[in-house]
Amino acid sequence: MFLEGQPVDEYIEALLKEARLSLDQHPIKKMETVYVGGGTPTSLNAKQLDRLLSGLRELLPYKDGEFTVEANPGDLSGDKLDVMKNYGVNRLSMGVQTFDDRLLKKIGRKHTAQDVYDTIQLLEDKNFENVTIDLIYALPGQSLASFRDTVQRALELDLPHYALYSLILENQTMFMNWVRRGKMKLPEQELEAQMYAETIEAMEKAGRMQYEISNFAKPGFESQHNLVYWNNQNYFGLGAGASGYLANKRYKNRGPIQHYLKALNNGELPILEEERLTQKEQIEEEMFLGLRKILGVEKKVFETRFDQTITSIYGDVIEDLKQQNLVTESDTSIRLTKQGLFRGNDVFEQFLLSK
DSSP states (O other): OOOTTSOHHHHHHHHHHHHHHHHHHSOOSOEEEEEEOSSOGGGSOHHHHHHHHHHHHHHSOEEEEEEEEEEOTTTOOHHHHHHHHHTTOOEEEEEEEOSOHHHHHHTTOOOOHHHHHHHHHHHHHTTOOOEEEEEEESOTTOOHHHHHHHHHHHHHTOOSEEEEEEOOOOTTSHHHHHHHTTSOOOOOHHHHHHHHHHHHHHHHHTTOEEEETTEEEOTTOSOHHHHHHHTTOOBOOOSTTOEEEETTEEEEEOOSHHHHHHHHHTTOOOEEEEEEOOHHHHHHHHHHHHTTBTTOEEHHHHHHHHSSOHHHHHHHHHHHHHHTTSEEEOSSEEEEOHHHHHTHHHHHHTTOTTO
Protein backbone atom coordinates (compact mmCIF):
# COMPACT_ATOMS: atom_id res chain seq x y z
CA MET A 1 0.00 0.00 0.00
CA PHE A 2 2.76 2.48 0.90
CA LEU A 3 5.44 1.71 -1.67
CA GLU A 4 8.24 3.82 -3.03
CA GLY A 5 7.11 5.81 -6.04
CA GLN A 6 3.46 5.71 -4.90
CA PRO A 7 1.53 8.97 -4.31
CA VAL A 8 1.54 8.51 -0.54
CA ASP A 9 0.47 12.02 0.52
CA GLU A 10 -2.37 12.04 -2.01
CA TYR A 11 -3.41 8.60 -0.81
CA ILE A 12 -3.60 9.70 2.84
CA GLU A 13 -5.83 12.66 1.88
CA ALA A 14 -8.03 10.35 -0.21
CA LEU A 15 -8.37 7.90 2.68
CA LEU A 16 -9.48 10.71 4.99
CA LYS A 17 -11.94 11.89 2.34
CA GLU A 18 -13.34 8.33 2.18
CA ALA A 19 -13.77 8.35 5.97
CA ARG A 20 -15.75 11.60 5.71
CA LEU A 21 -17.99 10.31 2.90
CA SER A 22 -18.55 6.95 4.66
CA LEU A 23 -19.57 8.63 7.91
CA ASP A 24 -21.92 10.95 6.02
CA GLN A 25 -23.67 7.89 4.59
CA HIS A 26 -23.54 5.83 7.81
CA PRO A 27 -23.49 8.29 10.72
CA ILE A 28 -22.58 6.72 14.06
CA LYS A 29 -22.20 8.27 17.49
CA LYS A 30 -19.45 6.07 18.90
CA MET A 31 -16.59 3.90 17.68
CA GLU A 32 -14.90 1.64 20.23
CA THR A 33 -12.02 0.25 18.20
CA VAL A 34 -9.78 1.55 15.42
CA TYR A 35 -7.33 -0.65 13.51
CA VAL A 36 -4.83 0.93 11.11
CA GLY A 37 -3.20 -1.79 9.07
CA GLY A 38 -2.84 -3.63 5.84
CA GLY A 39 0.17 -2.37 3.93
CA THR A 40 1.82 -1.56 7.26
CA PRO A 41 1.36 2.12 8.10
CA THR A 42 4.75 2.23 9.87
CA SER A 43 6.42 2.40 6.46
CA LEU A 44 5.12 5.99 6.37
CA ASN A 45 7.50 8.63 7.68
CA ALA A 46 6.67 10.38 10.96
CA LYS A 47 5.14 13.44 9.25
CA GLN A 48 2.87 11.30 7.04
CA LEU A 49 1.88 9.14 10.01
CA ASP A 50 1.04 12.30 11.95
CA ARG A 51 -1.25 13.50 9.12
CA LEU A 52 -3.00 10.13 8.90
CA LEU A 53 -3.58 9.69 12.63
CA SER A 54 -4.53 13.32 13.30
CA GLY A 55 -7.01 13.16 10.41
CA LEU A 56 -8.55 9.94 11.69
CA ARG A 57 -8.86 11.27 15.25
CA GLU A 58 -10.53 14.41 13.92
CA LEU A 59 -13.06 12.51 11.78
CA LEU A 60 -13.87 9.29 13.61
CA PRO A 61 -16.22 9.27 16.62
CA TYR A 62 -13.57 7.43 18.65
CA LYS A 63 -12.93 8.67 22.20
CA ASP A 64 -11.20 5.83 23.98
CA GLY A 65 -11.03 2.07 23.58
CA GLU A 66 -8.59 0.00 21.55
CA PHE A 67 -6.52 1.84 18.93
CA THR A 68 -4.21 -0.56 17.08
CA VAL A 69 -1.55 0.17 14.49
CA GLU A 70 0.12 -2.58 12.47
CA ALA A 71 3.92 -2.49 12.31
CA ASN A 72 6.68 -4.24 10.41
CA PRO A 73 9.73 -5.25 12.47
CA GLY A 74 12.48 -2.78 11.62
CA ASP A 75 10.08 -0.06 10.41
CA LEU A 76 9.49 1.62 13.76
CA SER A 77 11.44 4.57 15.14
CA GLY A 78 11.22 6.65 18.30
CA ASP A 79 9.63 9.61 16.50
CA LYS A 80 6.94 7.40 14.90
CA LEU A 81 6.10 5.92 18.31
CA ASP A 82 5.87 9.44 19.78
CA VAL A 83 3.36 10.34 17.03
CA MET A 84 1.30 7.24 17.83
CA LYS A 85 1.27 7.94 21.57
CA ASN A 86 0.23 11.52 20.85
CA TYR A 87 -2.94 10.32 19.05
CA GLY A 88 -3.89 7.66 21.57
CA VAL A 89 -2.58 4.51 19.84
CA ASN A 90 -2.50 1.95 22.65
CA ARG A 91 -1.87 -1.36 20.85
CA LEU A 92 0.78 -2.47 18.35
CA SER A 93 0.43 -5.50 16.07
CA MET A 94 3.58 -6.83 14.44
CA GLY A 95 3.90 -9.39 11.64
CA VAL A 96 6.86 -11.52 12.77
CA GLN A 97 5.87 -14.81 11.02
CA THR A 98 8.92 -16.80 12.23
CA PHE A 99 12.26 -16.31 14.03
CA ASP A 100 14.01 -18.47 11.42
CA ASP A 101 15.94 -16.05 9.14
CA ARG A 102 16.23 -18.69 6.40
CA LEU A 103 12.43 -19.09 6.28
CA LEU A 104 11.84 -15.33 6.42
CA LYS A 105 13.98 -14.94 3.32
CA LYS A 106 12.20 -17.82 1.64
CA ILE A 107 8.76 -16.23 2.11
CA GLY A 108 10.01 -12.83 0.91
CA ARG A 109 10.05 -10.95 4.22
CA LYS A 110 12.57 -8.10 4.52
CA HIS A 111 13.10 -8.26 8.28
CA THR A 112 15.30 -10.59 10.35
CA ALA A 113 14.84 -12.05 13.83
CA GLN A 114 17.25 -9.39 15.13
CA ASP A 115 14.94 -6.66 13.77
CA VAL A 116 12.16 -8.14 15.93
CA TYR A 117 14.32 -7.96 19.08
CA ASP A 118 15.43 -4.40 18.28
CA THR A 119 11.83 -3.29 17.71
CA ILE A 120 10.61 -4.91 20.94
CA GLN A 121 13.42 -3.12 22.82
CA LEU A 122 12.32 0.19 21.28
CA LEU A 123 8.70 -0.48 22.31
CA GLU A 124 9.83 -1.21 25.88
CA ASP A 125 11.86 2.03 25.95
CA LYS A 126 8.73 3.94 24.88
CA ASN A 127 6.49 2.09 27.38
CA PHE A 128 4.33 0.38 24.75
CA GLU A 129 3.06 -2.63 26.68
CA ASN A 130 0.07 -3.86 24.68
CA VAL A 131 1.92 -5.57 21.85
CA THR A 132 0.86 -8.58 19.79
CA ILE A 133 2.82 -10.57 17.22
CA ASP A 134 1.58 -12.73 14.35
CA LEU A 135 3.33 -16.01 13.63
CA ILE A 136 2.73 -18.44 10.77
CA TYR A 137 3.14 -22.18 11.12
CA ALA A 138 3.33 -24.92 8.45
CA LEU A 139 5.59 -22.70 6.34
CA PRO A 140 7.27 -24.34 3.33
CA GLY A 141 10.32 -26.25 4.55
CA GLN A 142 9.55 -25.54 8.23
CA SER A 143 10.69 -28.33 10.53
CA LEU A 144 9.15 -29.08 13.91
CA ALA A 145 12.43 -28.03 15.57
CA SER A 146 12.39 -24.65 13.77
CA PHE A 147 8.74 -24.12 14.72
CA ARG A 148 9.34 -25.01 18.40
CA ASP A 149 12.24 -22.55 18.46
CA THR A 150 9.98 -19.79 17.08
CA VAL A 151 7.25 -20.42 19.69
CA GLN A 152 9.81 -20.50 22.51
CA ARG A 153 11.48 -17.28 21.36
CA ALA A 154 8.08 -15.60 20.93
CA LEU A 155 7.02 -16.54 24.46
CA GLU A 156 10.34 -15.40 25.91
CA LEU A 157 9.36 -11.88 24.80
CA ASP A 158 6.55 -12.15 27.39
CA LEU A 159 3.97 -10.27 25.29
CA PRO A 160 0.29 -10.12 26.29
CA HIS A 161 -1.09 -11.41 22.97
CA TYR A 162 -0.09 -13.82 20.18
CA ALA A 163 -1.79 -14.84 16.93
CA LEU A 164 -0.71 -18.01 15.10
CA TYR A 165 -2.03 -18.83 11.65
CA SER A 166 -1.31 -21.74 9.36
CA LEU A 167 -0.13 -20.84 5.88
CA ILE A 168 -3.12 -20.79 3.58
CA LEU A 169 -2.12 -21.19 -0.03
CA GLU A 170 -4.42 -19.37 -2.39
CA ASN A 171 -4.31 -20.50 -5.98
CA GLN A 172 -2.50 -17.80 -7.92
CA THR A 173 0.10 -17.03 -5.23
CA MET A 174 3.81 -17.28 -5.78
CA PHE A 175 4.00 -19.97 -3.07
CA MET A 176 1.36 -22.11 -4.74
CA ASN A 177 3.20 -21.96 -8.07
CA TRP A 178 6.42 -22.98 -6.35
CA VAL A 179 4.66 -25.90 -4.64
CA ARG A 180 3.15 -27.03 -7.95
CA ARG A 181 6.54 -26.93 -9.66
CA GLY A 182 8.13 -28.88 -6.83
CA LYS A 183 10.38 -25.97 -5.84
CA MET A 184 8.83 -25.84 -2.39
CA LYS A 185 7.44 -28.50 -0.09
CA LEU A 186 4.77 -27.89 2.52
CA PRO A 187 4.73 -29.76 5.84
CA GLU A 188 2.39 -32.76 5.96
CA GLN A 189 -1.05 -32.33 7.54
CA GLU A 190 -0.08 -34.46 10.54
CA LEU A 191 2.90 -32.20 11.19
CA GLU A 192 0.70 -29.11 10.83
CA ALA A 193 -1.75 -30.58 13.38
CA GLN A 194 1.13 -31.32 15.75
CA MET A 195 2.41 -27.75 15.45
CA TYR A 196 -1.06 -26.45 16.29
CA ALA A 197 -1.46 -28.81 19.27
CA GLU A 198 1.95 -27.83 20.65
CA THR A 199 1.11 -24.14 20.21
CA ILE A 200 -2.05 -24.48 22.32
CA GLU A 201 -0.14 -26.34 25.03
CA ALA A 202 2.81 -23.91 25.10
CA MET A 203 0.54 -20.85 25.16
CA GLU A 204 -1.61 -22.18 28.01
CA LYS A 205 1.47 -23.15 30.00
CA ALA A 206 2.67 -19.54 29.59
CA GLY A 207 -0.68 -18.14 30.79
CA ARG A 208 -1.90 -17.06 27.34
CA MET A 209 -5.43 -18.38 27.05
CA GLN A 210 -6.82 -19.42 23.70
CA TYR A 211 -9.92 -17.27 23.11
CA GLU A 212 -10.26 -17.88 19.35
CA ILE A 213 -9.00 -20.59 16.99
CA SER A 214 -5.78 -18.70 16.19
CA ASN A 215 -5.50 -16.18 19.06
CA PHE A 216 -4.05 -16.34 22.57
CA ALA A 217 -3.95 -13.65 25.23
CA LYS A 218 -3.37 -12.85 28.87
CA PRO A 219 -6.82 -12.28 30.40
CA GLY A 220 -7.93 -8.73 29.59
CA PHE A 221 -5.72 -8.41 26.49
CA GLU A 222 -8.02 -10.07 23.94
CA SER A 223 -8.20 -8.08 20.69
CA GLN A 224 -11.39 -6.03 20.91
CA HIS A 225 -11.20 -5.12 17.24
CA ASN A 226 -10.99 -8.73 16.08
CA LEU A 227 -13.90 -9.62 18.36
CA VAL A 228 -15.98 -7.19 16.27
CA TYR A 229 -15.39 -9.53 13.28
CA TRP A 230 -16.03 -12.75 15.21
CA ASN A 231 -19.15 -11.30 16.86
CA ASN A 232 -20.41 -10.55 13.33
CA GLN A 233 -20.78 -6.82 14.05
CA ASN A 234 -20.55 -3.88 11.64
CA TYR A 235 -17.27 -2.15 10.75
CA PHE A 236 -15.99 0.42 8.26
CA GLY A 237 -13.26 -0.66 5.84
CA LEU A 238 -11.27 2.34 4.57
CA GLY A 239 -8.48 2.36 1.99
CA ALA A 240 -7.54 0.70 -1.31
CA GLY A 241 -8.69 -2.93 -1.36
CA ALA A 242 -10.27 -2.68 2.12
CA SER A 243 -13.40 -4.65 3.06
CA GLY A 244 -16.22 -3.50 5.33
CA TYR A 245 -19.58 -4.64 6.68
CA LEU A 246 -22.36 -2.08 7.18
CA ALA A 247 -26.16 -2.39 7.32
CA ASN A 248 -26.08 -6.09 6.32
CA LYS A 249 -23.91 -5.29 3.29
CA ARG A 250 -20.40 -6.60 2.77
CA TYR A 251 -18.34 -4.41 0.47
CA LYS A 252 -14.87 -4.28 -1.03
CA ASN A 253 -12.99 -1.18 -2.17
CA ARG A 254 -11.18 -0.64 -5.44
CA GLY A 255 -7.47 -1.29 -5.75
CA PRO A 256 -4.77 -0.68 -6.81
CA ILE A 257 -4.26 2.86 -5.55
CA GLN A 258 -4.81 4.68 -8.87
CA HIS A 259 -8.32 3.19 -9.25
CA TYR A 260 -9.07 4.04 -5.62
CA LEU A 261 -7.86 7.66 -6.05
CA LYS A 262 -9.82 8.15 -9.26
CA ALA A 263 -13.16 7.35 -7.57
CA LEU A 264 -12.48 9.71 -4.67
CA ASN A 265 -11.25 12.49 -6.96
CA ASN A 266 -14.72 12.26 -8.54
CA GLY A 267 -16.30 12.60 -5.11
CA GLU A 268 -17.50 8.97 -5.06
CA LEU A 269 -16.94 6.20 -2.54
CA PRO A 270 -14.39 3.78 -4.05
CA ILE A 271 -16.58 0.69 -3.69
CA LEU A 272 -15.80 -2.02 -6.23
CA GLU A 273 -18.44 -4.55 -5.20
CA GLU A 274 -21.06 -4.96 -2.51
CA GLU A 275 -23.38 -7.73 -1.50
CA ARG A 276 -26.48 -7.47 0.65
CA LEU A 277 -26.66 -10.57 2.82
CA THR A 278 -29.94 -12.44 3.08
CA GLN A 279 -31.05 -13.46 6.55
CA LYS A 280 -29.99 -17.03 5.70
CA GLU A 281 -26.46 -15.80 4.88
CA GLN A 282 -26.34 -13.68 8.03
CA ILE A 283 -27.26 -16.75 10.09
CA GLU A 284 -24.56 -18.85 8.40
CA GLU A 285 -21.94 -16.17 9.08
CA GLU A 286 -23.08 -15.85 12.69
CA MET A 287 -22.27 -19.55 13.11
CA PHE A 288 -18.95 -19.62 11.15
CA LEU A 289 -17.58 -16.56 12.89
CA GLY A 290 -18.97 -17.22 16.35
CA LEU A 291 -17.67 -20.78 16.46
CA ARG A 292 -14.15 -19.46 15.91
CA LYS A 293 -14.34 -18.10 19.47
CA ILE A 294 -13.57 -20.54 22.27
CA LEU A 295 -16.73 -19.34 24.05
CA GLY A 296 -18.69 -20.18 20.90
CA VAL A 297 -22.06 -18.82 19.77
CA GLU A 298 -24.28 -17.46 22.51
CA LYS A 299 -27.86 -18.71 22.20
CA LYS A 300 -29.44 -15.58 23.65
CA VAL A 301 -27.54 -13.24 21.28
CA PHE A 302 -28.50 -15.42 18.31
CA GLU A 303 -32.18 -15.44 19.29
CA THR A 304 -32.27 -11.67 19.84
CA ARG A 305 -30.62 -11.07 16.47
CA PHE A 306 -32.68 -13.46 14.34
CA ASP A 307 -35.87 -13.99 16.33
CA GLN A 308 -35.33 -17.77 16.15
CA THR A 309 -33.45 -20.23 18.32
CA ILE A 310 -30.28 -21.93 17.09
CA THR A 311 -31.79 -25.36 17.72
CA SER A 312 -34.91 -24.58 15.68
CA ILE A 313 -32.65 -24.06 12.65
CA TYR A 314 -29.70 -26.33 13.35
CA GLY A 315 -31.00 -28.93 15.83
CA ASP A 316 -30.11 -31.99 13.71
CA VAL A 317 -26.74 -30.60 12.64
CA ILE A 318 -25.78 -29.86 16.25
CA GLU A 319 -26.84 -33.34 17.41
CA ASP A 320 -24.80 -34.94 14.63
CA LEU A 321 -21.71 -32.87 15.47
CA LYS A 322 -22.13 -33.66 19.18
CA GLN A 323 -22.15 -37.38 18.33
CA GLN A 324 -18.83 -36.88 16.52
CA ASN A 325 -17.46 -34.95 19.53
CA LEU A 326 -16.84 -31.85 17.40
CA VAL A 327 -19.16 -29.43 19.22
CA THR A 328 -20.47 -29.21 22.73
CA GLU A 329 -23.73 -27.58 23.87
CA SER A 330 -24.67 -25.92 27.15
CA ASP A 331 -27.77 -23.98 28.21
CA THR A 332 -26.16 -20.77 27.03
CA SER A 333 -23.91 -21.60 24.06
CA ILE A 334 -22.64 -23.93 21.35
CA ARG A 335 -18.89 -24.20 20.87
CA LEU A 336 -16.19 -26.34 19.33
CA THR A 337 -14.66 -29.15 21.35
CA LYS A 338 -10.87 -29.52 21.49
CA GLN A 339 -11.19 -32.03 18.65
CA GLY A 340 -13.46 -29.60 16.78
CA LEU A 341 -10.75 -26.91 16.86
CA PHE A 342 -8.59 -29.10 14.64
CA ARG A 343 -11.42 -29.63 12.17
CA GLY A 344 -12.94 -26.15 12.16
CA ASN A 345 -13.58 -25.97 8.42
CA ASP A 346 -15.33 -29.36 8.39
CA VAL A 347 -17.59 -28.16 11.21
CA PHE A 348 -18.35 -24.75 9.66
CA GLU A 349 -19.39 -26.44 6.42
CA GLN A 350 -22.20 -28.24 8.24
CA PHE A 351 -23.85 -24.89 9.05
CA LEU A 352 -24.37 -23.95 5.41
CA LEU A 353 -28.15 -23.80 4.97
CA SER A 354 -28.02 -24.21 1.20
CA LYS A 355 -25.74 -27.25 0.88
